[in-house]
Amino acid sequence: MHSLIYMPLLFPVPAALAARPLAERLAPWLATWLLTTCALALAALSCVALGVLVVAGLVRLPLAALVGDWSPATVRAGDSVSKIEAAAAGALLVAAVLAGVRMLWRRMRALAAAAFEAACLPGPGQLVVVDDTVPDAYALPGRVVVSTGMLDALNDADRKAMLAHERAHLACHHYAFVAAAHLAAACNPLLRPAAAAVAYTVERWADERAATTCGDRRQVARAVGKAALATTHHPARRRVPEAVLGLLERRRSALHGAGPVPRRVAALLAEPHTYSPPLNYPILPLTAAAAVVSASALCAFAAAHDLHLVLKLAGAG
Numbered sequence: 001m002h003s004l005i006y007m008p009l010l011f012p013v014p015a016a017l018a019a020r021p022l023a024e025r026l027a028p029w030l031a032t033w034l035l036t037t038c039a040l041a042l043a044a045l046s047c048v049a050l051g052v053l054v055v056a057g058l059v060r061l062p063l064a065a066l067v068g069d070w071s072p073a074t075v076r077a078g079d080s081v082s083k084i085e086a087a088a089a090g091a092l093l094v095a096a097v098l099a100g101v102r103m104l105w106r107r108m109r110a111l112a113a114a115a116f117e118a119a120c121l122p123g124p125g126q127l128v129v130v131d132d133t134v135p136d137a138y139a140l141p142g143r144v145v146v147s148t149g150m151l152d153a154l155n156d157a158d159r160k161a162m163l164a165h166e167r168a169h170l171a172c173h174h175y176a177f178v179a180a181a182h183l184a185a186a187c188n189p190l191l192r193p194a195a196a197a198v199a200y201t202v203e204r205w206a207d208e209r210a211a212t213t214c215g216d217r218r219q220v221a222r223a224v225g226k227a228a229l230a231t232t233h234h235p236a237r238r239r240v241p242e243a244v245l246g247l248l249e250r251r252r253s254a255l256h257g258a259g260p261v262p263r264r265v266a267a268l269l270a271e272p273h274t275y276s277p278p279l280n281y282p283i284l285p286l287t288a289a290a291a292v293v294s295a296s297a298l299c300a301f302a303a304a305h306d307l308h309l310v311l312k313l314a315g316a317g
Contacts, residue, residue, distance in 0.1 A: 005056075005081075005303035008049035011296040012042045012190040015289075019197035022285055024263070027273035028204035029172075030282075035201065036177045038289050039184035039194040045296045046188045050093040052304050057086020059307075096187045103186035107179045111141070118143040126170075127163065135230040137162055139169040153230035154223060161214050161223035168209035174202035200260050207264055208272065221268035228261045 015038055023031050060083065118140035121128045130136075132147040139145075144166040154162060169175070181198035185191045207224065211217040 004299045004306070005049050005052055007299040008042070008045045008296040011292055012046060012188055012194075015039070015042055015292060016190055016193040018285075018288075019194040023197040023201045023204075024267075026282060026285060028201045028208055030273075032174075032177050032198055032201040032205055034286070034289055035194050035198050036181050036184075038293055039181050039191045039198070041293045042296055043184035043187040043191055045293075045300050047093060047096055048300045049303065050089045050096065052300065052307060053081055053089035054086055054093060056081035056307055057083055057089070060086075099186040100183055103183050107182070111175070111179075115141045121145065126167075135227065137166060137227065139166045142170065144170070150227065150230065154226060157214075157216075157219050158223040158226055161210050161216075161220045162227060164210035164213040165206045165220070165223075168206035168213075169202070172202075172205060172209070174206065177202055200263070203260065204264055204267060207268055211268060211272070217268045217272065221265045224261060224268070225265050 019035055022035060026034065060081075121130075121140075121143055126142065126144055128143055128145050129151065130145060130147050133149040134147055135150040135153050136147040137145065137150045144163060146162070146166075150162070151159060178195075178199055181191075181195040185195035207220055210223075211220045214220060
């Protein structure tokens, strides 16, 4: 058990290293689903591994042996986890749980604030134009907010691309993916690169949806570039909820990587990713991701099973 139990704590490392290459090379929707799912699974399994270490340390205590009615000598002989290891695992587990709860609370408050702001905006329609010279555009729950400054900076074709981008955020529920990835990173900081990659891939996903709607990838690339240039000399003055997503990715966390706009423009100017299911999907990345998550789960549950057998033997003895 001793060697297996530490493996789920290490598997997030290759996932973090592969996050950015996968975000660049896979279709955005596929990269978003893959990275978010793997991050959540690996974060949960690392917490399971820490929990097994904590239990393995607790069962060595005389009081636990008395309550569980098992032989302390048998437990010590079969359980190689030291009290120091168990204490360290307990501290890490508490920190992970507290960080996860804090992240959930922050995200729930941000979503509530975004929903409240969306409800308070004037007009019954989805599109809301605010009188503000600062170029800005973002999506709130059920609403798309655009400033007059942004509209003035773009022509009609650019505006169509921008609105398609923001509506894609709403239609695809991109905030849920970002929130889930950041929850995984809060529980296991090794997964922060994966959370940053998801924040990028949802923007790329919205770009691709906008390109499909407009029928012109270059037009969307121009809109992204012009919107970014329009904000260069106009720092945002309005304080908006953390939950919003926007064409410029201005509302991002400290996890976000540098230089996303040039990468997005370059991706739009390149050939799009096309898959013809089921045989034309990128088998290698999907297989590797499934192997990493499966191996982590196997190690965690094998260690838990070994501990269960030790306790069963100690109870019989």
